[in-house]
Amino acid sequence: MEKVVIADKLTKKFGNFIATNEITFAVDKGEIFGFLGANGAGKTTAMRMLCGLLKPSSGDAKVAGFDVYTQTEKIKERIGYMSQKFSLYEDLTVRENIKFYGGIYGLRLPAIKSKTEYILEKLSLGEVADTLVASLPLGWKQRLAFSIAMLHEPPVVFLDEPTGGVDPITRRQFWDMLYEAASNGTTIFITTHYMDEAEYCNRVSIMVDGRIQALDTPRRLREQYGVESMDGVFQILARGTSTK
Amino acid sequence: MIAIEVISKTYASARALQQVSFEVQKGELFGLIGPDGAGKTTLFKILVTLLLPDAGKATVAGFDVVKDYKMLRTITGYMPGRFSLYQDLTVGENLQFFASVFGTSIEANYALIADIYTQLEPFKNRRAGNLSGGMKQKLALCCALIHKPEVLFLDEPTTGVDAVSRKEFWEMLGRLKNRGLTILVSTPYMDEAVLCDRIALIQNGTILAIDTPEGITTHFTKPLLAIRGADTYRLIKDLRTAPFTHTCYAFGEYLHLTLKSESVDRTYIEAFLQQKQHRQIEMHPISPTVEDTFMSLMDRQ
Numbered sequence: 001m002e003k004v005v006i007a008d009k010l011t012k013k014f015g016n017f018i019a020t021n022e023i024t025f026a027v028d029k030g031e032i033f034g035f036l037g038a039n040g041a042g043k044t045t046a047m048r049m050l051c052g053l054l055k056p057s058s059g060d061a062k063v064a065g066f067d068v069y070t071q072t073e074k075i076k077e078r079i080g081y082m083s084q085k086f087s088l089y090e091d092l093t094v095r096e097n098i099k100f101y102g103g104i105y106g107l108r109l110p111a112i113k114s115k116t117e118y119i120l121e122k123l124s125l126g127e128v129a130d131t132l133v134a135s136l137p138l139g140w141k142q143r144l145a146f147s148i149a150m151l152h153e154p155p156v157v158f159l160d161e162p163t164g165g166v167d168p169i170t171r172r173q174f175w176d177m178l179y180e181a182a183s184n185g186t187t188i189f190i191t192t193h194y195m196d197e198a199e200y201c202n203r204v205s206i207m208v209d210g211r212i213q214a215l216d217t218p219r220r221l222r223e224q225y226g227v228e229s230m231d232g233v234f235q236i237l238a239r240g241t242s243t244k
Numbered sequence: 245m246i247a248i249e250v251i252s253k254t255y256a257s258a259r260a261l262q263q264v265s266f267e268v269q270k271g272e273l274f275g276l277i278g279p280d281g282a283g284k285t286t287l288f289k290i291l292v293t294l295l296l297p298d299a300g301k302a303t304v305a306g307f308d309v310v311k312d313y314k315m316l317r318t319i320t321g322y323m324p325g326r327f328s329l330y331q332d333l334t335v336g337e338n339l340q341f342f343a344s345v346f347g348t349s350i351e352a353n354y355a356l357i358a359d360i361y362t363q364l365e366p367f368k369n370r371r372a373g374n375l376s377g378g379m380k381q382k383l384a385l386c387c388a389l390i391h392k393p394e395v396l397f398l399d400e401p402t403t404g405v406d407a408v409s410r411k412e413f414w415e416m417l418g419r420l421k422n423r424g425l426t427i428l429v430s431t432p433y434m435d436e437a438v439l440c441d442r443i444a445l446i447q448n449g450t451i452l453a454i455d456t457p458e459g460i461t462t463h464f465t466k467p468l469l470a471i472r473g474a475d476t477y478r479l480i481k482d483l484r485t486a487p488f489t490h491t492c493y494a495f496g497e498y499l500h501l502t503l504k505s506e507s508v509d510r511t512y513i514e515a516f517l518q519q520k521q522h523r524q525i526e527m528h529p530i531s532p533t534v535e536d537t538f539m540s541l542m543d544r545q
Contacts, residue, residue: 037406168434168535172494
């Protein structure tokens, strides 16, 4: 199986503080990989390194075949990224957001045009194509942000808590999109605080104090820790020693 | 302790609250459960006298939210959804500030916050802006408690906080409730509903149902099965097209399949799935959760 994200003893130190401590894992093509951990466990630092935004202190990692030390620009071109905090421009319309990001990712105008039609059709956003994103319901924004992160057909997309705040049906509609993308071969690398979503992943890792403390399928983790749910696994592991 | 009578509120074009009514008893831990944009924050702002309703009436501890706002502010504690302490004051300074605004001191009411504040004490000289999410949340709770309010309003205190910190926070709320505080708390996390005495489900400015967490699931009326198989994505797609399916949603490790009627036989479902070549099928009937109920009520709306 092709490995799309590979981390080998990847480490980041800030002064004396080791934010990410020798994490090692490999994510398959088309896999939904849940990257879990308590606030402050080191997830964001690890994600920033994998996205080519932060230089590691030591260790190695390759994303979509590119090196996180020497090929960060290639990585940024080839990955998709979406987070709750940073995704769409609220004061641009739906159509303008697609066009803008299409340009950023280097798509040619005809490609942007056909992608725009595809997204508007697929998300049933035709009627609000020229509406400012600010006025759309949160669930629509999340689905649009994901589609935009997928504009340049990246082999892997990083999602940082993408589903916060929406109703349970909208949250599941978002996951339907993730399943579909994964079944078409896109690797999904996702963080979430919803433990039921952890169960939807093919495999999950749980970070504690900068280290990966557990990594397996949800079913095997539940069996290993003798609990009924991923929430149970998380409650056992995730507290760690840090109180920050 | 809190009485809300047909409250409505409209912003420019959006109807934020539509004829919302419910009561919260003294000493009750009452949960307002719903997604972003449901109207939770608007209702909180009306109850803590920061916003006027267009229609309807509400009282807290007998004080009217419009006429008696000055009195009301002295007996309520409010923790807004957005972190609203002073980022460039330290933990200790923030607490001191809120105590002095209410004409009291940290010492006078320390007993009430001791349990929470001891966890913050190692960081008491750190600026609030540099705290982690979980610690900010604990400091905000301390600041909302320092004037010893009778009623506590907590607007999405656990949003964006990890599952372990959420659990700790709810344990703190349980202890505050045991001290006699009345607590109205909102959350988008359906799994937190079971930790409340009673809950109201809210969506699009309308209350869908009000009951105890156990009672609320009786609003779910159709037969419900948990199903899993080797290929989840294909299973969910096939089940959604099945003639017996009302809805099918992912629910943790299982899918929750709501059937159209009681008369659907399980062997019929098994035969349907076998014909579609699904393997390792496992299914059993289950009782609906609060989340199942919320989704079915949304659906009906």
